[in-house]
Amino acid sequence: MNRYAALLRGIMPTNPNMRNEKLRGVFEGLGFERVATLLSSGNLVFRCADTDAVELEDRIQRALNRELGIPGGTILRSYEELRALVDRDPFEGLTHERGSYLTVTFFKDPKPTVEPPDSVDELTRVIGYDADARAFLTVIDNSNPKTTDFMAWLDKTYGKDITTRTWLTVQRIVKKLET
Template sequence: MNRYAALLRGIMPSNPNMRNDKLRGVFEGLGFDKVATLLSSGNVVFHCEETDEPALEDRIQEALNRELGIPGGTIVRNYEDLRELVDRDPFTGLKHERGSYLTVTFFKAQRPEVTPPASVDELTRVIGYDESARAFLTVIDNSTPKTTDFMAWLDRTYGKDITTRTFLTVQKIVKKLDT
């Protein structure tokens, strides 16, 4: 049995159709095992026999749209890839805290043309693009009321087939998949 995390884009827990119990119901209805949600931001872990991640993404997204009216993006990552990212700790020496918010922006597809900028604004430090995780790694300074332009830059540059999680959330997802 393969272990996966589905990272759903645009989930708002205040929307009754986007609550964890409804999300779990869609995944269970697809026949997945050991379905669980993590936090209230669109993180669903599950087990299934399938190995084709792009096909899983399409199948899950179609079901979310059909059953709950959720049109947003679905990105699937397998446990082994997420475990490898966490074990490698690409943020070595940095602590996730106010002023250094460690983020991972996952891309739906392989993006060999990705060239991360040195900086988009003074609040964002780009660590780099992680090929095996298919993700940008960044450190966001959120210690001021000013907001970073990085997320808007990502959307403008790469479209909607991306989603961002904190490294802390990625670690929690891996821990949930360990059980």
């Protein structure tokens, strides 16, 4: 059985159709095994025999749209991809805290169309692009309300086929996939 994490974009737990139990129900209805949610922000882990991640993303997204009215934003990563990213420790020596918020922005497409700059603004430092994980790694000074400018920049520059998670969440997802 293959282990996957589905990272859903735009999940708001206040929306009754986006609650964890409903999301799990869609995944279980697709025949996936050991379905579990992590936090309330669209992180699901599951197991299935399928190996075509692109087809799985599409199948999941169609089901979410059909059953819950969730329009889009499913990005899949295998356990192996996420485990390798964590093992590479791209944020070595950095601590996730308010002034240095460690984030990973996952891309649906294999290669972003625009190379990341070294810095987007004075509050955001781009560590780099991890090609194996298909993700930007950034350190954000989250103590300033202007931080949201970076998220807007990401959307404007790369579109909606991305989703961002904290480094701590990525690590938690990997641990959940190991159970």
